[in-house]
Amino acid sequence: MRRTYFFSRPMTRQTIIFNRDIEAHPNALRALRQDLRSSVQELLPEHLTSDLLLAATEAFTNVIRHAYPSGPGGRCHVELSWDGPMVELVIEDEGGAFDPAWCFTDHIQDESGRGFLIIRAVTDEFVCERSSTGGARLVMGKRTGDLDRVQTASSEARAERRRADAEGPATRQHELDDLADADGNADS
Numbered sequence: 001m002r003r004t005y006f007f008s009r010p011m012t013r014q015t016i017i018f019n020r021d022i023e024a025h026p027n028a029l030r031a032l033r034q035d036l037r038s039s040v041q042e043l044l045p046e047h048l049t050s051d052l053l054l055a056a057t058e059a060f061t062n063v064i065r066h067a068y069p070s071g072p073g074g075r076c077h078v079e080l081s082w083d084g085p086m087v088e089l090v091i092e093d094e095g096g097a098f099d100p101a102w103c104f105t106d107h108i109q110d111e112s113g114r115g116f117l118i119i120r121a122v123t124d125e126f127v128c129e130r131s132s133t134g135g136a137r138l139v140m141g142k143r144t145g146d147l148d149r150v151q152t153a154s155s156e157a158r159a160e161r162r163r164a165d166a167e168g169p170a171t172r173q174h175e176l177d178d179l180a181d182a183d184g185n186a187d188s
Contacts (some may be wrong), residue, residue, distance in 0.1 A: 013019040018080035024063045024093060031139055032060060034076065037082060044087065048142055051122040052089055055140045058115035059091040067095025086141045103128030130181040
């Protein structure tokens with residue numbers, strides 16, 4: 001029997017921003033965070049990006065620790081999409097024996113389970129269900145707020161990127177180095 005728990009309302013998908021299958025391994029976490037950051041940095045303000053990255057970190061860590069307890073090697077699907085006023089992050093694994101009710105039980109005193117508390121705290125909407133393979137499927141939504149501002153920021157960022165590309169690779173490399181430095185400080 002498939003049970004779904006809604007933190008708020010069910011979410012829909014429209015524009016896929018990021019879609020990747022990755023190995024559920026601790027070494028993949030940093031690259032996942034960097035790839036997600038680069039996918040949304042032109043769309044979202046920093047505070048929303050940080051919340052999504054924290055939710056992704058907690059969910060991916062849960063996949064590593066609980067979906068594949070015998071060690072690395074399992075797969076994890078990560079998808080980020082935008083449906084206008086909502087950015088949606090989906091993390092799905094192929095592990096087994098997952099009980100969706102676990103996501104909505106407070107585990108403050110337990111050794112594990114606090115990641116779901118963090119996810120629920122930093123997302124506006126949260127769906128936790130069993131995947132088609134019996135593993136976990138977490139859908140985390142974050143409201144973008146003023147949609148016009150987000151779209152305008154995205155358009156301005158694209159125009160800035162075109163300007164930088166026209167100026168040549170040296171300028172563009174300097175910008176990439178600055179981004180790498182900023183992201184490295186955020187992940188430390």
